[in-house]
Amino acid sequence: MPSVTLSDVAREAGVSLATASRAINGSANRTVRPELRDRVLAAAAALHYSPDANAQAMARGRTTTIGLIVHDIADPYFSSIASGVTAAAEQAGLMVTLASTGHDPEREIAFIEVLQSQRARAIVMAGGRTDDEAVNDRLRAALAAYRAGGGAVAMIGQPLFDVDTVVIENAAGAADLAGALHGAGYRRFAALAGPAGHLTARDRMDGFTAGLAAHDAALARDHVVRSAFTRDGGYEGMRQLLESGAAVDVVFAVNDVMAVGAMAAARDAGVAVGTGIGIAGFDDIVTLRDLTPSLTTVRVPLLEVGTAATELTLAEPAPEPRVQQVASTVVLRDSTPPRN
């Protein structure tokens, strides 16, 4: 670990520390005579000099790090967003520090504090919030402390934290989906609504309900099943629904992985997806595009969501929190064939 420093380079090149520094990072309006510059660069190369980012951060007063907090990086929803974030970050010459919280708000808060210690330039937070105001308040406080230190924050989801937010059109997309399904001839609707208190799930349900209402249709109360926001939640919800003997044409699951679970449950119950019962999801997860039958869903451009959030944090701070809408679009596929 004979870590070579800038002083070593300067000595080797026979110049002062200051000159070496200027030669290497091309400090703003300060310029260095080409001859000296070359000597410094040569010395740096010869000694395998590698600038110490921590020291630079201290001296400059700012880092080149941006933090990304997600619920679960193994979930394709979040890994797609992460992909957008890393791309935008690299574009801006920043490194991404990743935190996967496993849906634990305590860890979200802890990570915010770590990122604050790291003096990360910005934090992008993805993942549905809940309506637990006690937790939200602590989160708000952590974010406020971070921002007081000069950090930028962008959230992905609902604009409930008074920070820049990329808002996914959950309600509008679900309403469009409802309309499209109605247009395809479906009349008896059911929904796998996800857990109570899950805001994304709630928004999608609200939109779906509103969309139905616009066509004088509705969701019978016992046609709404609450279960986890996961594949297994979808399976379990669908199982209950089928067991209840409810007369249903089509089932709306509030996300794709729940829809996948629902499809599995239908199959296991001997009900044909598509011809027997329609199933629709939300998100349009890329890896799920080859399901059979192919899944009707609402596409959310997750990669763009990630880049948009990142760019928001890098933009000039605005007096008012910015809200950037991202359009979602209905994609009708074979899991909901036209009904006549």
Add this chain to the structure above:
Amino acid sequence: MPSVTLSDVAREAGVSLATASRAINGSANRTVRPELRDRVLAAAAALHYSPDANAQAMARGRTTTIGLIVHDIADPYFSSIASGVTAAAEQAGLMVTLASTGHDPEREIAFIEVLQSQRARAIVMAGGRTDDEAVNDRLRAALAAYRAGGGAVAMIGQPLFDVDTVVIENAAGAADLAGALHGAGYRRFAALAGPAGHLTARDRMDGFTAGLAAHDAALARDHVVRSAFTRDGGYEGMRQLLESGAAVDVVFAVNDVMAVGAMAAARDAGVAVGTGIGIAGFDDIVTLRDLTPSLTTVRVPLLEVGTAATELTLAEPAPEPRVQQVASTVVLRDSTPPRN
């Protein structure tokens, strides 16, 4: 940005900087009188003190960062590994800096250099290598420079870089798969072999071939199709295979996403997967477990692979590069029903 420093805390608490430091991080054998310690902690809380990780890194001479380099974080293969890495890192009190290179070796090298600047404690590199020795040499050099600076490295894949490596049993798993398919009654084999020069693909092909040979079976030359290591590569390869009119029972795709593409191509060609033609993959990607028919594959415990690699980098440096085998296991499902 009135960033409060440890000096502020010390002054507020009426103690020296040293005492404040000791009180807050509980410096090794130095102890602080409880009364003072409480006063310091109270002051820190009152002032919302947040230690500067960069300054700590400089003073301590080591960071709390570990780097993760993957080809594509949106790919479930890598996001599963990432999940294991973040979990193990959190366990060890470290932050993960993520780089997604888009399969570009130049960017891999660039990221290694950035992580070196960051003085990251360790780097975990996931993703198949190629046999391009020019590129491999530059990578080797970058890694050597990083390690010379005291950094630890673990690779996931093939042990060709003289560093600690988590080796996935590609050949053995593929051989087992070949045996299992033969045992299920399949006799006329074909393979979607992935691109030439892709070492993971090659290992899996070699294993599959060897496994067949052990049962006096073989892969006709024109039953091996080369195409990209992606979903679309699988689709295209299968299309070619079907078009060629080759007489085939079962197709081995060297990874799951290629198998998914192959399934789609078979369907588009009117060939029933399972009853008409068997298809098998490799990896057992979680999100793909609900395909219809369910996909026969070789399970690789990717999360464990990620944690294992992380733990390798954190262990005491060994004189010789360590190689940790991770077993892969055949999972027979409906895409290759028993043949009689």
Add this chain to the structure above:
DNA sequence: TTGTACGCGTTATCAA
């Protein structure tokens, strides 16, 4: 047990 003072590697300020 506490405090003083130096060093970590850079950048930036100010003279020269």
Add this chain to the structure above:
DNA sequence: TTGATAACGCGTACAA
């Protein structure tokens, strides 16, 4: 254009 030198925030010998 170049060069001393003072920060940056913290840890830690060393002395008290």
